[in-house]
Amino acid sequence: MISMPASAPRTERFPGPAPTTAERAVGAYLGLAIGDALGATVEFMTPTEIAVAHRRQGGRHTEIVGGGWLRLRAGQVTDDTTMALALGEAILGAEGRIEAEACAKAFDGWMRSRPVDIGNTVRRGILHFRNTGAVHVPPSQDAGNGAAMRCLPVALALAGAPRGRLDEAALLQARVTHHNPLADAVVCVLVRMVSELICGAPASCLLDLASEVAAEHPQLRFRGRPCSNPSGYVVDTFRAVMQGVVDTDDFESCLVDVVNRGGDADTTGAIAGMLAGACYGLEAIPRRWIDALDAQVREACCSQALRLLAYAPVEDLADCRH
Ligand code: MG
Numbered sequence: 152m153i154s155m156p157a158s159a160p161r162t163e164r165f166p167g168p169a170p171t172t173a174e175r176a177v178g179a180y181l182g183l184a185i186g187d188a189l190g191a192t193v194e195f196m197t198p199t200e201i202a203v204a205h206r207r208q209g210g211r212h213t214e215i216v217g218g219g220w221l222r223l224r225a226g227q228v229t230d231d232t233t234m235a236l237a238l239g240e241a242i243l244g245a246e247g248r249i250e251a252e253a254c255a256k257a258f259d260g261w262m263r264s265r266p267v268d269i270g271n272t273v274r275r276g277i278l279h280f281r282n283t284g285a286v287h288v289p290p291s292q293d294a295g296n297g298a299a300m301r302c303l304p305v306a307l308a309l310a311g312a313p314r315g316r317l318d319e320a321a322l323l324q325a326r327v328t329h330h331n332p333l334a335d336a337v338v339c340v341l342v343r344m345v346s347e348l349i350c351g352a353p354a355s356c357l358l359d360l361a362s363e364v365a366a367e368h369p370q371l372r373f374r375g376r377p378c379s380n381p382s383g384y385v386v387d388t389f390r391a392v393m394q395g396v397v398d399t400d401d402f403e404s405c406l407v408d409v410v411n412r413g414g415d416a417d418t419t420g421a422i423a424g425m426l427a428g429a430c431y432g433l434e435a436i437p438r439r440w441i442d443a444l445d446a447q448v449r450e451a452c453c454s455q456a457l458r459l460l461a462y463a464p465v466e467d468l469a470d471c472r473h
């Protein structure tokens with residue numbers, strides 16, 4: 152089992168040994184939940200509104216305190232994390248396989264549990280399954296970020312698998328609710344990114360994979376004008392996340408950068424936290440953020456990360472384990 156860091160947080164570039172595969176996996180899942188909980192406080196605010204509201208804290212939102220438009224308890228997470236946990240349980244129930252029907256049933260059960268929030272495209276997709284039994288929605292113009300925000304369990308269960316297998320599994324879960332070329336491309340590249348990072352690839356793999364996806368979908372080029380106040384459009388989400396991840400070199404700076412862009416801050420925070428956690432590992436996550444997270448969510452994330460990782464292709468992981 153992996154243990155929580157007992158020492159004070161290290162927010163500078165982590166100077167110790169490279170994180171293990173398990174530390175990267177747990178870091179990714181805690182990073183997702185922490186980014187969600189941190190960002191939810193400022194979801195739908197503009198950067199200027201955030202700066203004014205946090206003027207006594209230097210104009211930056213940096214603590215997990217709850218509140219926001221959902222009036223969350225401190226440490227409470229939203230649909231980004233709870234949908235990922237539902238998907239992860241479906242994968243574990245299928246002994247590590249990603250099966251569309253199991254995913255759809257898990258999302259249906261999640262919606263029946265009265266989640267604190269739910270996106271319109273996600274709701275439509277789940278109702279489509281409930282009413283027709285179809286596990287995938289038809290192609291649409293809707294390129295929202297709801298399938299991207301929950302993709303982590305797929306990357307953990309298949310870490311190190313060949314690209315074709317990763318893409319196929321990523322889309323099996325995504326198309327329960329989303330079916331659009333841009334939404335598909337972002338889900339697939341995020342799963343590839345996490346898979347490579349979990350296997351110990353350097354942070355530069357993020358640039359390589361982002362360049363590949365942008366060659367096919369130029370809208371996803373993230374360099375250039377800073378992406379401020381990102382909407383739920385997956386292009387905005389991807390650009391804001393990549394700018395934050397690439398322009399910082401530690402977990403805390405990355406999340407503070409991304410959530411202070413405002414807009415869909417819980418989702419950009421969740422995805423950035425997933426990537427930064429996989430990149431820097433558990434030990435790089437500030438202890439105060441781990442402690443602030445809802446205890447049940449924290450335990451579920453740690454437990455699920457390791458159980459999903461146990462299904463990852465062992466022969467590939469053995470080659471790239473650090
Ligand atoms: Mg949310």
Ligand code: MG
Pocket residue numbers: 194415416417418
């Ligand atoms: Mg959101």
